[in-house]
Amino acid sequence: MGLKIGELAQATGTKVETVRYYERIGLLPEAERTSGNYRSYTPAHLDQLNFIRHARRLGFDIADIRSLLDLADQPERDCAEVDRIASGHLQAVEDKIARLVLLQEELNRMIGQCRGGRVGNCRIIETLADHSLCRSDHAGG
Amino acid sequence: MGLKIGELAQATGTKVETVRYYERIGLLPEAERTSGNYRSYTPAHLDQLNFIRHARRLGFDIADIRSLLDLADQPERDCAEVDRIASGHLQAVEDKIARLVLLQEELNRMIGQCRGGRVGNCRIIETLADHSLCRSDHAGG
DNA sequence: CTTGACCCTGTAGCCGCTACAGGGTGCATA
DNA sequence: TATGCACCCTGTAGCGGCTACAGGGTCAAG
Missing domain, CATH: 1.20.5 (Single alpha-helices involved in coiled-coils or other helix-helix interfaces)
Structure with missing residues (x-):
């Protein structure tokens, strides 16, 4: 089973509310839910959130980060x-x-x-x- | 007769909406009104708004500016x-x-x-x- | 079976404006 | 007198990037 939101948050130095915020604005993909309706995160989520947090720490705004994530997904591009x-x-x-x-x-x-x-x-x-x-x-x- | 809001705004490099905003939050005292309900500003308003704008340009936040205006009104203070x-x-x-x-x-x-x-x-x-x-x-x- | 730590949704607030919508005023011109 | 236009009015919502509740549900330990 994946990470709970609190675990993901702690692992990335993010607040739980911020993780939910990123999901709401579509920066982080939605997580599967457990039977109790808890979010369950994969290692891919962890990587992506690390990327996001790192970019934020470097001062990139959300729009830039969206573009960067998009580009990171197309490795063959220039x-x-x-x-x-x-x-x-x-x-x-x-x-x-x-x-x-x-x-x-x-x-x-x-x-x-x-x-x-x-x-x-x-x-x-x-x-x-x-x-x-x-x-x-x-x-x- | 005093300055109209647009004149005050232009004279201080402020937007009209910003002047009204400053009044709303109590940073700039309320102006008298003309018979047509237009705000009418005095030279004292002009001075105060110049002070405010200058402080803002220097990056002071509104709370600091409130304090500074308050102090400027008490010339005998240390x-x-x-x-x-x-x-x-x-x-x-x-x-x-x-x-x-x-x-x-x-x-x-x-x-x-x-x-x-x-x-x-x-x-x-x-x-x-x-x-x-x-x-x-x-x-x- | 209760406690307490965690999780959920939804909404409002932070700062300092800015940008409308929807209306009124005042002056010049046809 | 009518019309147009620039200006003014109030009120409210939005910006970015979270943060902080309120009011509830879930789950494991004791």
Whole structure:
């Protein structure tokens, strides 16, 4: 007999609710049911969930993971598409880092200018109130 | 007469719906209404919304912004609390950057190992399927 | 035969918006 | 006066990726 949902969850570092969620959205195939209506998972489920969790830990979104699973199922295909997805994600990560670094710099600058004292002449508050006091280009998002 | 919501929105780089959202959650005080039930905003609203938008662009969450607005209203207070909020946020930004850099490295490594060819022996797919092929410690979150 | 750990379904909430639907207002033009 | 259009109003649902219940059923041990 296969794994119960709790066992699968534990084996993959997933919450039980999350496993059910993945099934609901069609990311993980439905499991057989026992006579008591418990889900019963196969080693194939375990592999797939490991794949999913690994991809999630690397920040891939669900849509990407769907595509990757789909591709993994067609071993004869050219892997350019896999590359494209991974590179696109890498680019997104790098963009995010760049934006966060801008925030980091601006926050550091703001905090560094505050020499203690009253809120009334706190540089942090002043800067928030007046964007022109910024080194400017911290973007939205 | 004050600004209409669309004017306020444009002046601050905000969407009209977002302005109404801020009012609904109590981040922006309610505006007076015209005879036609249009919101009418004062310069004080404009300032506050600019403050909010600026803080949002710097990544502060709504709860932090609430606190900052509250503090900005009490100029005689010690600004240590302002500092605490800003430093906490900076720390969060730095943590996020660190996590993203780990992802970036791992993604780079994965992508660099793929030499083209079929999905069947694509290193990207293999790595996703088997966490032990990773340099390990890219965290969750 | 009861306890307690597990399982089931279904639904609502998190964040910070965004995007409608379905209606009203206000001003310019034909 | 009628029409059109840009704007405004309220209310609600959706996004992603879970998470956290409520309210019930199952199963093995003692």
